Amino acid sequence: MAANHNFRKLKIWSEGMDVVKETYKLTNQFPKSEMFALASQIQRCSVSIPSNIAEGTSRKSTKHFLQYLETALGSAFEWKTQLIIANEVNYVPDDNFIILEQKIQSLQGMISRFMESLNN
Template sequence: MTARHNYGKLTIWKDDISIVKEAYSTTKKFPKSEVYALSSQMQRCSISIPSNITEVTSKGTDKHFLQYLETTLGSASEWENQLIILFEIRYITEETFKHL
């Protein structure tokens, strides 16, 4: 099967890889008690964003393409929710919150 797009050339994919890097960099600073909670959740939802973009580029129909984009949007919303929680419980500063 031929991919519809080369995901490695997509700006959105590159931006999403940056999100993953930021997630790991940020979660390294969390308390050890969060390793299996917020840290893990934030890492997993950040990884799913570029992973879904990668997967969507191989879908053969517009219906599948749109379905995976909706899944990607859901992961991005989850990422945003994690950031709100992290800011509210003061694991990240307002500056970091706005940056991410």
């Protein structure tokens, strides 16, 4: 059985929520033509990160919790790819890109280490 985690107390969840807030600030600067394209996609995958972490805490087994954490991690990698795309099409300035890239890499590492700790 998995330990019952309060998702609001998990650092990976709060860091994921920070990514969501940063994403909405970022995408508000995108051209209006991107509202239902890249902006929408990056918003959805940012929301997926803390949402899957939270949903995973409700699962009764570590195995199922890990599946949700794996999905959250996948969403973090998807988010990073979309950030790269946004930077390459000049929607995100390089200095902002570097900060956000470091933030998502840190979160990816945190999720991975948390998963490893649950496996041990």
